[in-house]
Amino acid sequence: MASKVTPTSLGIFTTKPKFPNYAIPTKRLESFTESSTPWPDASHIDVNELVSAGLVYSGVGDAVRCYHCGGGLKHWEIGDDPMYEHARWFPTCPHIVICKGKDYVEKARLGEQPSISKQKEKVNQSDEQESSISRQETAMEAAAEFGYHMDWIRIAARIYSEREGPNSQFQASDLMSILMEMEDDPSMAINYTAGSGSCCVTEQSQDSPSNGLETDLEALQEENQNLKDKQNCKICLECFADVIFLPCGHIVTCPQCAHANSQCPICRKDILGLVKCQFADFSEKDDDGVYKTSNH
Structure with missing residues (x-):
């Protein structure tokens, strides 16, 4: 029997953040920089990476929580990637899926680490460029x-x-x-x-x-x-806007700021769901002759 089609299975996210006050990245950053108990200086994790991963500082040790799914993470080690760890332990979190896509989340859930050799190759290519x-x-x-x-x-x-x-x-x-x-x-x-x-x-x-x-x-x-x-995103004014508000269909924000609104800033209609855009890259095709998509 075929599995039931749900909004989530179609890439439509309708759940609201558990902590909507931290839906905007700058507010999440303030939880690290303006907390009465400062983020530990001994931590090897970049605060900006934690913010991008949707995480908010709890004020206790190095414990953080996701503003959207509420999942908690702590005991960070050298080399940990906040986005990857978030996806690994909380694969259904809309923030992670919207930001990184289903393929990334599924690989993280299975514990598949990015290829070190590929990372080095990218670094070498970047240095050469x-x-x-x-x-x-x-x-x-x-x-x-x-x-x-x-x-x-x-x-x-x-x-x-x-x-x-x-x-x-x-x-x-x-x-x-x-x-x-x-x-x-x-x-x-x-x-x-x-x-x-x-x-x-x-x-x-x-x-x-x-x-x-x-x-x-x-x-x-x-x-x-x-x-x-x-x-560009109409909230942070920096990142590429590629999230569709439903049902109005307006594209207003980037994935980082997508959950900060309950109403569309353009038409003022209630936002009932979010969908991540996938823009076709007409300059490049894959091995099957299909146009690739651009991830912003």
Whole structure:
């Protein structure tokens, strides 16, 4: 016999937090920083990680409780991940499921630890990327010392990337060579203005018609920022809003702030359930040809 379909099985969460006053991350943080009994200095656990995991300080030792499910955790050890431990011991907590997804919670429930080798690989990749970015920035700064506007230097970097491949690494001499080409043929810069912004060659050329294009660039940057602001959580104003309020369907908050409202701030309708969005990543498919989803 097929199992009964419930809202929770469909990814719809209707339960309310046991401690709604701590539904907002900043309030949970205050429980650690403004408690009459301070969070123990000897603890090796990052307070911000505890807050992200939905945990509130009890004021006793290193004991914490979840604002939503009420589950308690204590006796933290070096290397413990608050989000993982929360999911491991309280796998039905809506805060954890909304923030991390069912797959993460199920693996934690089964005691499956993240692969250390994969973690090291990610760290090495991150270090390599940061080093590469630093070298590129140094090359661009060197070109700027010759009086070239940074906008034109960025266009030169794009041209180099298109010529040599997206993973190519340029040096200052490479940028200088392209910048001199652009001085001889200004139309090269105009062709890239729509994608990377307008510019002027040197300080002496600021009275050129490119000033109008710079105004267009500022307008585009402002429009881009406005679009980003619209996608951000309306409570913390920092994280990506990807939780749907039911039944109104508005997307207003991030997972961390999703349980802080009983009514939708947009239409004032009562919130009867929450659903986490899964945005398709049209730039990447899995092995079965299915578009992947982006987790924010």
